[in-house]
Amino acid sequence: xxxxxxxxxxxxxxxxxxxxxxxxxxxxxxxxxxxxxxxxxxxxxxxxxxxxxxxxxxxxxxxxxxxxxxxxxxxxxxxxxxxxxxxxxxxxxxxxxxxxxxxxxxxxxxxxxxxxxxxxxxxxxxxxxxxxxxxxxxxxxxxxxxxxxxxxxxxxxxxxxxxxxxxxxxxxxxxxxxxxxxxxxxxxxxxxxxxxxxxxxxxxxxxxxxxxxxxxxxxxxxxxxxxxxxxxxxxxxxxxxxxxxxxxxxxxxxxxxxxxxxxxxxxxxxxxxxxxxxxxxxxxxxxxxxxxxxxxxxxxxxxxxxxxxxxxxxxxxxxxxxxxxxxxxxx
Ligand code: 1BN
Ligand code: ZN
Numbered sequence: 516x517x518x519x520x521x522x523x524x525x526x527x528x529x530x531x532x533x534x535x536x537x538x539x540x541x542x543x544x545x546x547x548x549x550x551x552x553x554x555x556x557x558x559x560x561x562x563x564x565x566x567x568x569x570x571x572x573x574x575x576x577x578x579x580x581x582x583x584x585x586x587x588x589x590x591x592x593x594x595x596x597x598x599x600x601x602x603x604x605x606x607x608x609x610x611x612x613x614x615x616x617x618x619x620x621x622x623x624x625x626x627x628x629x630x631x632x633x634x635x636x637x638x639x640x641x642x643x644x645x646x647x648x649x650x651x652x653x654x655x656x657x658x659x660x661x662x663x664x665x666x667x668x669x670x671x672x673x674x675x676x677x678x679x680x681x682x683x684x685x686x687x688x689x690x691x692x693x694x695x696x697x698x699x700x701x702x703x704x705x706x707x708x709x710x711x712x713x714x715x716x717x718x719x720x721x722x723x724x725x726x727x728x729x730x731x732x733x734x735x736x737x738x739x740x741x742x743x744x745x746x747x748x749x750x751x752x753x754x755x756x757x758x759x760x761x762x763x764x765x766x767x768x769x770x771x772x773x774x775x776x777x778x779x780x781x782x783x784x785x786x787x788x789x790x791x792x793x794x795x796x797x798x799x800x801x802x803x804x805x806x807x808x809x810x811x812x813x814x815x816x817x818x819x820x821x822x823x824x825x826x827x828x829x830x831x832x833x834x835x836x837x838x839x840x841x842x843x844x845x846x
Pocket of ligand 2: 638650683791
């Protein structure tokens with residue numbers, strides 16, 4: 516064999532074995548992450564979703580809102596989470612309405628908090644028995660199953676599972692008629708000087724549709740959003756996380772405004788079809804979508820715990836924005 520041919524063959528063989536080694540490493544990493552997230556059971560979350568929908572419409576301040584909250588608190592208590600109620604009176608276009616955020620607290624090694632959030636209220640829609648299976652119900656269902664998983668393992672961070680009340684507008688969505696619960700909590704944490712202990716917020720909203728299509732929400736913090744989407748791809752769920760980019764005003768906004776890294780995991784496909792109609796019912800929802808979202812959130816938490824452990828609050832983007840900056844091309 517000629518010298519040049521021998522050299523070329525060696526280069527090709529080295530190339531092939533490097534590609535194979537990288538591929539093996541990738542599938543090992545994927546298997547490891549999969550093993551860590553399979554505890555999230557979408558069927559169990561779906562059963563919570565059914566229970567919440569059976570309560571009926573859950574507008575803020577209603578008797579059904581009390582009943583839904585009682586269900587949420589029974590489940591949190593059964594999971595051994597500590598429960599904090601955050602009651603307040605909201606000034607709305609329909610007068611003063613009592614509302615209550617519920618926080619399930621899972622205290623572990625560190626006082627540093629990661630907030631996992633969603634809403635449990637439903638929109639009041641004239642003439643419609645609006646039960647919000649996807650819009651509202653799916654948020655609460657994911658958080659309840661998350662409580663069961665997180666209380667049964669050792670976590671680095673303290674987790675707050677926040678069930679916001681009053682996400683929906685009473686009349687027409689405006690800055691002052693919407694997001695009552697999240698605006699109240701963000702202001703309260705700021706005035707109590709407690710915002711500094713919150714490392715990140717992950718919000719889930721409208722995540723149960725049977726054709727799950729999560730978009731990149733553009734008011735979210737870029738490095739955290741990148742981390743969620745990269746994690747979804749690593750788990751093999753890239754097809755459910757490819758819905759384009761769009762801004763949404765949701766419960767993460769008051770936290771973004773306070774400088775907390777936040778991401779809204781939301782599927783906007785229903786906006787074009789059954790959003791805020793009687794068709795937002797359980798038969799549009801699929802346990803598998805809850806599984807996908809729950810697992811992506813769990814794997815994102817694992818990645819946050821792994822990379823942020825030595826970084827002081829406020830500098831965690833260093834662990835993520837530098838690598839994501841360099842890998843921006845593969846997004
Ligand atoms: C999400 C669920 N939202 C309301 N219910 C936020 C929103 C408001 C999304 C206006 C789009 C438009
Ligand atoms: Zn809504």
